[in-house]
Amino acid sequence: MTTSVSSSSSSSSESGLVLPTYRRDPEGTHPPLDSPGYKSTRLRHPKQPLVLLPHKLTEVTGPLLGPGRLGELDNDLTRQHPEEPQGQRILVHGRLLDGDGRPVPNSLVEVWQANAGGRYKHVWDNWPCPVDPNFDGVGRTITDNEGRYEFTTIKPGAYPWKNHDNAWRPAHIHFSVFGHAFTQRLVTQMYFPDDPLFSQDPIFNSVPDEKARQRMISRFDMSRTVPEWALAFEFDIVLRGREATPFENEEEDE
Numbered sequence: 001m002t003t004s005v006s007s008s009s010s011s012s013s014e015s016g017l018v019l020p021t022y023r024r025d026p027e028g029t030h031p032p033l034d035s036p037g038y039k040s041t042r043l044r045h046p047k048q049p050l051v052l053l054p055h056k057l058t059e060v061t062g063p064l065l066g067p068g069r070l071g072e073l074d075n076d077l078t079r080q081h082p083e084e085p086q087g088q089r090i091l092v093h094g095r096l097l098d099g100d101g102r103p104v105p106n107s108l109v110e111v112w113q114a115n116a117g118g119r120y121k122h123v124w125d126n127w128p129c130p131v132d133p134n135f136d137g138v139g140r141t142i143t144d145n146e147g148r149y150e151f152t153t154i155k156p157g158a159y160p161w162k163n164h165d166n167a168w169r170p171a172h173i174h175f176s177v178f179g180h181a182f183t184q185r186l187v188t189q190m191y192f193p194d195d196p197l198f199s200q201d202p203i204f205n206s207v208p209d210e211k212a213r214q215r216m217i218s219r220f221d222m223s224r225t226v227p228e229w230a231l232a233f234e235f236d237i238v239l240r241g242r243e244a245t246p247f248e249n250e251e252e253d254e
Helices: 210-214
Strands: 009-012 018-021 089-097 108-113 138-142 148-154 159-161 167-169 172-178 185-191 231-234
Touching: 108 148, 138 148
Parallel strands: 089 231
Antiparallel strands: 009 018, 089 148, 108 138, 108 172, 159 167, 172 185
C-alpha cells in the first residue's frame, strides 16, 4: 500500500510536479509480510522481491476524500439505527500525526469492528454469537485542523478464529487512514489496555518490537468519560518515524 499520507522531503516527476518521498521507520516497527504464527500470511505474502514503483500523478490526484462524502452520523456508530446497540458505550479519540509530531488535518479516518459479543455483521462471520441489528460496526470521520478525530461506538468483544487451537482475538478496532486519494491508505488495529489475550495473539505479536506493539494499545482516558453514559479511550496514530504506529500488510483477520 502507498504511504503518501506523510512526507519528509520531495522529488520532481516528469511533469514538474513535486512529489513526496518518505523517511524509513525503525526496523521492527511493522509486521513482516510473512508471519509464521499468523497462518494466512503464508498464502498472501509476496514470493518474489518487491518492486519499488515511483510516484506518478495517480498517487496525488483524485478521487478526493472531502467532507461532502460523510454523513451526519458516520462517526457515531451508536445512532445509525432506530434503537441503541447492546454493549458498553465508549468514546474513541486521538490525533493523526506525522513523523515530526505535527498534526495531519483533513484526512479520512475509517473504523470497523465486531459488536459487543465479538461478531461482525458479515456473511462469513457465523460463530454462535447474536448479530446486533442496531450495530453495523462501521464509521468514518475527517481529522480537524489539529489532526483530531473522535468516534462514539461500542466496546467490541473478543471472538474465536481458526488460526490455531482455541484461538481468540483480543478486543480491537480496525483503523484505516487515507491521504488525498484512495491509493494513499494505511491500516492498523487499536487494542484495549490489559487484555489477557495479548500473549497468544499472533497478529498483535507479529510486530517484532515490543515498544511498537505497545503503541497499538489505547489509553483509558478518565478525563473524557461521560458520567453515566460512556467510557473513553485515547489512540494517537503516528505515520512515520521513531514513534510510528505499526501498520498492517493485510486488512482482514482471515
